[in-house]
Amino acid sequence: MKVQDPPPPTYAFDYKNPPRSGNEINGLNQEEKTRARHVFHNATGESLPWNALDEFFSQINVWGVVKHMLANIWQLRRQDGPLREPQIKVEDPVAMTAEIKARARDLGIGLVGVTAMFDEALYEGYEVSHRYAICLGLPMDRKEMLQAPHERAAVEVMRAYKDVSRIAVELSEQIRAMGWPAKAYGNPNSTDILHIPLAVRAGLGELGKHGSLISREYGSNFRLATVVTDLPLVSNEPVDLAVDDLCKSCRRCVVDCPPGAIFNEKQLVRGEKKWYVDFDKCIPYFVKTYGCAICIEVCPWSEPGRGPNLFKKLMARREKQHCE
Amino acid sequence: MRTIDEQAIKSTSFRQRILRDGRLLLRIAHMLYAYLVGGRRIRRAYRAKESRGEVFLVDEEMPS
Numbered sequence: 001m002k003v004q005d006p007p008p009p010t011y012a013f014d015y016k017n018p019p020r021s022g023n024e025i026n027g028l029n030q031e032e033k034t035r036a037r038h039v040f041h042n043a044t045g046e047s048l049p050w051n052a053l054d055e056f057f058s059q060i061n062v063w064g065v066v067k068h069m070l071a072n073i074w075q076l077r078r079q080d081g082p083l084r085e086p087q088i089k090v091e092d093p094v095a096m097t098a099e100i101k102a103r104a105r106d107l108g109i110g111l112v113g114v115t116a117m118f119d120e121a122l123y124e125g126y127e128v129s130h131r132y133a134i135c136l137g138l139p140m141d142r143k144e145m146l147q148a149p150h151e152r153a154a155v156e157v158m159r160a161y162k163d164v165s166r167i168a169v170e171l172s173e174q175i176r177a178m179g180w181p182a183k184a185y186g187n188p189n190s191t192d193i194l195h196i197p198l199a200v201r202a203g204l205g206e207l208g209k210h211g212s213l214i215s216r217e218y219g220s221n222f223r224l225a226t227v228v229t230d231l232p233l234v235s236n237e238p239v240d241l242a243v244d245d246l247c248k249s250c251r252r253c254v255v256d257c258p259p260g261a262i263f264n265e266k267q268l269v270r271g272e273k274k275w276y277v278d279f280d281k282c283i284p285y286f287v288k289t290y291g292c293a294i295c296i297e298v299c300p301w302s303e304p305g306r307g308p309n310l311f312k313k314l315m316a317r318r319e320k321q322h323c324e
Numbered sequence: 325m326r327t328i329d330e331q332a333i334k335s336t337s338f339r340q341r342i343l344r345d346g347r348l349l350l351r352i353a354h355m356l357y358a359y360l361v362g363g364r365r366i367r368r369a370y371r372a373k374e375s376r377g378e379v380f381l382v383d384e385e386m387p388s
Contacts, residue, residue, distance in 0.1 A: 011379075012370065012373055012374035012377075012378070012379055012380060013370065013379060013380045013381075013382055014379045014380075014381060014382070015381065015382060015383045016381045016383050016384045017383055019383075052382040052383040052386055053382050055382075055386055056366070056370075056380075056382040056386055058359070058363075059358075059359060059362070059363035059366045059367065059386075060363070060366065060367055060370060066359050070352050070355060070356060073348070073351075073352060073355075074348065074349075074352060077344060077345060077348050
């Protein structure tokens, strides 16, 4: 993909009194292991350091984005609810997991995986409330996303968030109809859970240099939602797609990021070395372009049909290196 | 194996649902109004400053 005339990273908006660095809040260069903290988007109602810019982002956004966002908020009213009685007995969690995944696919989902819940998948101050997370990924329309960083791509992102939320809500309702607790979480204004770490554990993909999840099927061209539940299920294993092997040598997202927000090397973030995007450089450009998305679309994995071939090549290369 | 019952999902009482949906509709209406009316002012002020080469201060010029 060639980026279509990206606007320059100059801004006609700023803070008079700049908030604390988002990188600092995110724990960049922090050795101590801590949970993630809210910085920008959230739906908890708490006051965040970058609230003013988030509110500005909401108000300057295009109507196409806003209408999907409002529709998403409306449908998420059904994210949780009462349980049907009696609770069905689950004697075979393997069969139940297959059943749930088939249900998710019937509802139109592209990627589905299961993982046990864990503390680091929650923001600071929240406790694990359910045993499992069902992670859902819905592909976006590549033709629309190739318009990034312009508004058609922004509308497609929010359309995908709305549709993946709808599937999560419907799946959670089906689980509650079996008498088991289930709660759907949509994006982008999540409250307590972090979708990406859960999706990595659930085997949907691996974290890429651009800070987004990379799947074999869709690259990064998809959006996530999660259903947390106590329904007895069987966890998937994380996948090894050799994403790191490519990201270590590929600089496509680094070069094409107009504000230069993508680090070429892994960074120490809350006690862990991982790919990280410079929040303070990324977010102003994200706001200016209604959500940017250049990095996820220029990623070689996001080219339709290329992922499986890349995976095969990278695995073959790794095997060759092992033999030498 | 299909174990999921496809019958209609049991919901909260009618009154509870009406209250829940009513409250959320009010919140959405407030957000819509803020975008259409307050947001219009912000978008205009921002574009005007942008065209003059000035900077819109998000922590000072946004309505609280």
